[in-house]
Each structure stands twice: as C-alpha cells, then as structure tokens.
Amino acid sequence: MDYKYLFGPVPSRRLGISLGIDLVTPKICSYNCIYCECGKTTCLTVNRKEFVPAEIVIKELDDFLSKNPKIDYITFAGSGEPTLNSGIGKIAVFLKEKYPQYKTALLTNGSLLGDNDVLNDCKDIDLVVPSLDAALEKSFFKIDRPHHSLKIDAIIDGIAKFRTNFSGKMWLEIFLVPGINDKEEEIEALNRAILKINPDKVQVNILDRPGTVDWIRRPDDDELKNFASKILHSNVEITGKPADRDTIASFSGDIKQKILETIKRRPCTPDDLSKILGLHQNEINKYLGYLVENNEIVESAEERGIFYKVKQKN
Template identity: 55%
Template sequence: MKLKYIFGPVLSRRLGKSLGIDLIPFKTCSLDCVYCECGKTDKLTLERKEYVPTEEVINELKKYLYNRPKLDYITFSGSGEPTLHKGIGEIISFLKDNYPEYKVALLTNSTLLYRNQVISEIKGCDLIVPSLDAVSEEIFQKINRPVSGLNAELIVKGLINLRKNYNGKMWLEIFIIPDLNDNKKELMLFKEAINRIKPDKIQLNVLDRPGTENWVKRIPEERLMEIAEYLGDNVEVIT
C-alpha cells in the first residue's frame, strides 16, 4: 500500500508499535533545533494552514485502518511541527469517532500551545508529549533557534495552558545537551517550571543519531541519572 502522509508502523522507544502521521512538508517548523535528527529547518514559520490536504490524510487512514491492525498508538509526528496544520483537529476527531479503539498521541515542540484554538483542536488526543528544552531565554535561543516572536516564557505559559485545559496524559520531554541545559542554574529553572506545569511524567531524552549541528554530543548516562534524580519523581530516562 503506497501512502504519502502515513508512515510505519514503527517500534517507538516510548510508544510501542506506532503508526505515524506526517502533516507538514519536510522541515517546516517553528524551531530550528540544534539536535534535530531531521536536519536544519528550511521553512521557519508560525503560520497555521493546510500544508497537506486533510481529506487525503483521512482517506489514507481509512485505507490503512480498514482491517483494524494491531497498534499501540497512532501518532502525529514526522519532520515538522504537527500543530502548524489547521486540519489536525478534524483528523483527531475522525480517528476518535471512527476508530475509538486506537490511542492517539501527539509529539509537539510546544510552540503553539499558548493559543486556545490549538488546545481546543488537540484535546481529543489520549497522550500529548510536548517539549521543553530550556527555560532561560539565552539557552532557549541557543538550543531551539526559534522563529521571530517566540520566547521561552511563551513556551512555559503554553505548557501551563495545556495542562489546565487538557484532561489526557501529558509527558513532558526535555532534551539534555551537555554544557547548555545541564548546569545548576538551568536545572533549577526546569524544576520550577515542572512544578508549575504539573506533567504526568517527565522524559529526559538524549542524542541518539547525529543532530543538525555536529558539536551536539550525547550526555554521559551517569550524569543523566543525576539530573533525573534532581528533577524529582516521575522522571523517565529515554536512552
């Protein structure tokens, strides 16, 4: 079966057998993260629009899910930021209305969570995994290299907004980069932010494959475990 917007299923380190949905053209994103395994962002934007035809995505899902294959999750992810697509809410509603036996997950960089319209569209997900790589503005700019108009405070406010208006599971992902967001000051800021956001789980992630910038290195596992212990309960290390 030849599919354009659906990929996998893949065996995910976190989500088990996951069928992916990619709603965004390759490397269209609101961030240009130094660790991104997909490479440098070609189109840096906060514009929400129908980047790929919503109806075609739904038709592909109908074809793939016709025989009700065994899956752990159907996941919005891919090579750009999924919430940039204006049809994401319609696709989530289609899945929950027609295939309620499947759990729906969203991997997001958190950049649009300050918008109530976006929260309204994605709240049908069973699981949302938003990212927070820095709380200080200096480190946010160095790691995430955002589109103009975004700042670290807005990201944290968006995450708090999600928690207040979303009843599903929320796993906060933090990507640890040596010598950037692993020092005492940054970890204290993370801890304060986590207490405000109140996620169900914190997941610490590290470099698995080469990132956009070759100077980004994998943090030693011993140090990662120290960070996990410092950040408190419900911390999971993804290696």
C-alpha cells in the same frame, strides 16, 4: 493504496508500535533544533495552515485502519511541527469517532500549545508529549533556535494553560545537552516550569543519531543519571533504547536488508535512502538507529550531511 502522509508502523522508544502521521512537508517547523534527526528547518514559521490536506490524510487512515492493524499509538509526528497544520483537529475527531479503539499521541515542541485554536484542535488526543529543553531564554535560543516571535516564558505559560484545559495525559520531554541545560541555574528554572505545568511524567531524552550541528554530543551515563536525579517530579523517566526490534512484527527485515544493500553500493544520507527506497525519513531513521546500535553500519559527517556506510569487518 500508497500512503503519502502515513509512515510505519515503527517501533518507538516511548510509544511501542506507532503509526506516524506527517502533517507538514520537510522541513516546516517553529524551531530549528540542534539535535533534530530530520535535518535543518528550511521554513521557520509560526503561521498555521493546512500544509497537508486533512481529507487526504483521513482517507489514508481509513484505508490503513480498516485492516485492523496491531498498533499501540497513532502518532502525529514527522518532518516538522504537527500543530502548525490547521487541519489536525479534523483528523483527531475522525480517529476518535470512527476508530476509538486506537490511542492517539501528539509529539510537539510545545510552542503553539497556548493558542486557543490549537487547544481546541488537540482536545481529543489521548497523549500529548511537548518538549521543554530549556526554561531560560539564552539556552532556549541556543538549543531550539526558535522563530524570532517565540519567547520561552510565554511557551511555558502556554503549555501550562493547555495542561489545565486538557483531559488526556501529558508527558514533558527534556532533551539533555551537556554544557547547556545541565547547569544548576538551568535545572532550577526547568524545575520551576515543571511545577507550573504539572505533567504526568517527565522524560529525559538524549542524542540518538547525529543532529544538525557537529558540536553536540551524547551525555555519558553519569551525566544522564545526575541530571535526571535533579529533576523534581515524582515520575522521571530516562528514555532508553527500544525493545529488540527483531521481535516486533512491524520491524521489517526486508527493509533493513534493502538499506544494507543500498549503502553497500555507496554511502547514503537518510534523505538519500528515503528517496531511493520510497520510505518516510522518520521510518528510515528507526532502521538506521537499529543498525548503528548493532554495529552493522557506521556514521560519517560530511559536507552534505551524515552519511551511513556498512561497517568493514576486520
């Protein structure tokens, strides 16, 4: 069976071996984040509907999981904001009832968690990881570039409401953008929000591959450690690099080689590679990250986006 809405399993920095479920088509989201590796949002919306048919996703999951794959999480993630899909609850219930041996996770920007329907749809998910990159309106709009109807105070209240009514685990993610959300007043506001939300863990994330703007940069180690030290929570984690993917069964040497062979012929964007190789862009990004980390390929910012090419040997 060819899978249209599943991708991976892929090695995840946070979730181990993750089977991804993409519930929206590229690039539908309620944010247009400056750091998003999936590219610019083309449909900025807060209106929920069944962008991807839940019944088809369920059939794909049933076919894949019936083979008893070794995975750590089944993860609602992908090309945009998963909670925008009004069918997410049907899929979560199916997984809980038929495949309870697998843990589920939701990677979300958190913008819709205050909605009662979203809370009801996501109550059966084991782990929810909402992002909160800023707790002040000005920096929120600069980093996340949300739909005009969204306000940061209401989003924080919504995440806190979800947390109170949710029996699973919650890890709150903060994406560090040097020069914006690392100022003292920004950190103080984030700490007030963290106290209100009361997550199980706070994760500090950083730029892994180029985002959608060229001015954003990766913090150095001192900036990262200094920021994390100021977050007032008993469990603060700096999201590190994945384990060596060569030791992980789901990381395919064949796919890695196909990517290298393709960009040897001509530089490609992640979208180019996704179309050429027939793989989900999130899966492509995992391999590109590995190849960049190992100095096998290099990135180049061009007018059409970020291109990848094989690193020339001296």
